Amino acid sequence: MSPVRVLLADDEHLIRGALAALLALEDDLLVVAEAASGPEALAMARAHRPDVAVLDLQMPGADGVSVATSLRAELPDCRTMIVTSHGRPGHLKRALAAGVRAFAPKTVSAQRLAELIRTVHAGGRYVDPELAADAISAGDSPLTAREAEVLELAGDGAPIAEIAERASLSQGTVRNYLSSAATKLGAENRHTAVRLARERGWV
Amino acid sequence: MSPVRVLLADDEHLIRGALAALLALEDDLLVVAEAASGPEALAMARAHRPDVAVLDLQMPGADGVSVATSLRAELPDCRTMIVTSHGRPGHLKRALAAGVRAFAPKTVSAQRLAELIRTVHAGGRYVDPELAADAISAGDSPLTAREAEVLELAGDGAPIAEIAERASLSQGTVRNYLSSAATKLGAENRHTAVRLARERGWV
DNA sequence: CGGGCCTCCTGACAAATGTCATCTCCGGTC
DNA sequence: GACCGGAGATGACATTTGTCAGGAGGCCCG
Known part of the structure; x- marks a missing residue:
C-alpha cells in the first residue's frame, strides 16, 4: 500500500522540522512538502497534491482555516486537519465549518498525531474532547x-x-x-x- | 568530553517530544529531563541538575521567565534560555533581567537551536536580532x-x-x-x- | 396577513470618561 | 534654600459612552 502523502504547514521552523523528522519514522507516512506561511501552503499543495494537509492555526499571510477553505475548493481530495497551540472554541467552529476533518491541540504526542493523520486519511474525523466540551459549553452566539x-x-x-x-x-x-x-x-x-x-x- | 545535560520545558507535547528526538541526534547533547509546566520544570531541574534549561515562554503554572528567576536562585550553575512562539519586546526585557542567556523564536531551525545550546553552555549569550531590534526601537518606557x-x-x-x-x-x-x-x-x-x-x- | 425579529435610524438623558488648572507633600539636587 | 519632578488629590468642564424609547422598513413563518 502506498504511503499517505502529507503536507506540513507551520511557521515555526523548529516545530515543523521536528515534526517532519518524527513523522518520517512512520513508514506509512510521507511528508512531501513543508510550508511556513498560508500562501506558501497553498502553493505547495497545488504543486504536490498531498493526501492530508496538517495546518497550524496561526500562520503569516493566511491562517489555517482560510487555507483549509481554499484547499477544499481547489483540491477536494485533500483532507485537512488543524493543529494548534491555543485552541479557542471559535476557532474550532470556524474550522469545522471550513470542512476540516480533525482539530487537535499541540499537546498531543507525535504518536497520536500520526494516528490522527491515518484516521483522517481513512475518512474519519477527530476533535479534541476538551475543546469540544468548551465549544459546546460556550454555546451558540447570542449576537446578531x-x-x-x-x-x-x-x-x-x-x-x-x-x-x-x-x-x-x-x-x-x-x-x-x-x-x-x-x-x-x-x-x-x-x-x-x-x-x-x-x-x-x-x- | 561529557555531553551537555539539557532540560526541556514546553507544554506542547508534540513539540517537546519532537525537539527531544532531534536533539538526541546531536551526540554532544543529552536531554536528561522534560517538563510540561512551570512547576514541573523546577522540580525536574532540582532532581536532574541540567547544564542548560530550554524553557518555553508560555506554560501553565509559571511562565518561562519566572522559572528562570527561580532557577537562577536555586541552581546558579544552570544556564537558562527561552524559546517562544510570539516574542514581544517586553518579554525579552523581562527575560534578560531574569538572567536568561538566550532568547530565540521558534522559527529557528533545530540545527540552530543545538548551536545555541552549545553557545549558552559555553557561557555565551544570544538574542534574536529581530526581537532585539524591536526592543531597542521600542525604547524605554516613558511611563512613570x-x-x-x-x-x-x-x-x-x-x-x-x-x-x-x-x-x-x-x-x-x-x-x-x-x-x-x-x-x-x-x-x-x-x-x-x-x-x-x-x-x-x-x- | 399578522407577528416576530433584525436592521437601521433619531432624539434625549444619565453616567462615565478625558482634559485641564491648581493645590499639597515629599525627596532629591544644584 | 531654591528648584524640580513625581505622587496624590480636588474641582470644573467638555466629550464620549451607555441606555432607553420609539419609529420605519424588510424578511420569514405560521
Whole structure:
C-alpha cells in the first residue's frame, strides 16, 4: 500500500522540522512538502497534491482555516486537519465549518498525531474532547450578525465615531448595537464585551 | 568530553517530544529531563541538575521567565534560555533581567537551536536580532511607575471606579494618570493606550 | 396577513470618561 | 534654600459612552 502523502504547514521552523523528522519514522507516512506561511501552503499543495494537509492555526499571510477553505475548493481530495497551540472554541467552529476533518491541540504526542493523520486519511474525523466540551459549553452566539461585526470593529479600542465610519453606520446605531451586545454578554462596557466575545469565539 | 545535560520545558507535547528526538541526534547533547509546566520544570531541574534549561515562554503554572528567576536562585550553575512562539519586546526585557542567556523564536531551525545550546553552555549569550531590534526601537518606557500600574489594572476593560479601588487611589487621580499615559503613548483613550503599551512591552 | 425579529435610524438623558488648572507633600539636587 | 519632578488629590468642564424609547422598513413563518 502506498504511503499517505502529507503536507506540513507551520511557521515555526523548529516545530515543523521536528515534526517532519518524527513523522518520517512512520513508514506509512510521507511528508512531501513543508510550508511556513498560508500562501506558501497553498502553493505547495497545488504543486504536490498531498493526501492530508496538517495546518497550524496561526500562520503569516493566511491562517489555517482560510487555507483549509481554499484547499477544499481547489483540491477536494485533500483532507485537512488543524493543529494548534491555543485552541479557542471559535476557532474550532470556524474550522469545522471550513470542512476540516480533525482539530487537535499541540499537546498531543507525535504518536497520536500520526494516528490522527491515518484516521483522517481513512475518512474519519477527530476533535479534541476538551475543546469540544468548551465549544459546546460556550454555546451558540447570542449576537446578531451586525452586533458581532460592530463588536469586532471595536476590537482595538477605536472610538465610536471611527467604528461608525468603518461600518458605514450612524453613530447612534453603533452605540445601540454595542449596548445590546454588552447586555447580552453581561459586560459593563464594550471593551470587556469584546474580550468576552473573543474568549468564547463569537467574533 | 561529557555531553551537555539539557532540560526541556514546553507544554506542547508534540513539540517537546519532537525537539527531544532531534536533539538526541546531536551526540554532544543529552536531554536528561522534560517538563510540561512551570512547576514541573523546577522540580525536574532540582532532581536532574541540567547544564542548560530550554524553557518555553508560555506554560501553565509559571511562565518561562519566572522559572528562570527561580532557577537562577536555586541552581546558579544552570544556564537558562527561552524559546517562544510570539516574542514581544517586553518579554525579552523581562527575560534578560531574569538572567536568561538566550532568547530565540521558534522559527529557528533545530540545527540552530543545538548551536545555541552549545553557545549558552559555553557561557555565551544570544538574542534574536529581530526581537532585539524591536526592543531597542521600542525604547524605554516613558511611563512613570504609577502610570504603568494603573494602565495595567485598566487592562481588562474595568471601569475607573474599579481601578481606583484596586489601586487604592482616588478616581480623579486614576483619570489623571490614565490621561497622561494615553497622551504619552499617543492614544485616543485608555483602551488603545493599554494595547500600545502591551505591544511595546511597557506593562 | 399578522407577528416576530433584525436592521437601521433619531432624539434625549444619565453616567462615565478625558482634559485641564491648581493645590499639597515629599525627596532629591544644584 | 531654591528648584524640580513625581505622587496624590480636588474641582470644573467638555466629550464620549451607555441606555432607553420609539419609529420605519424588510424578511420569514405560521
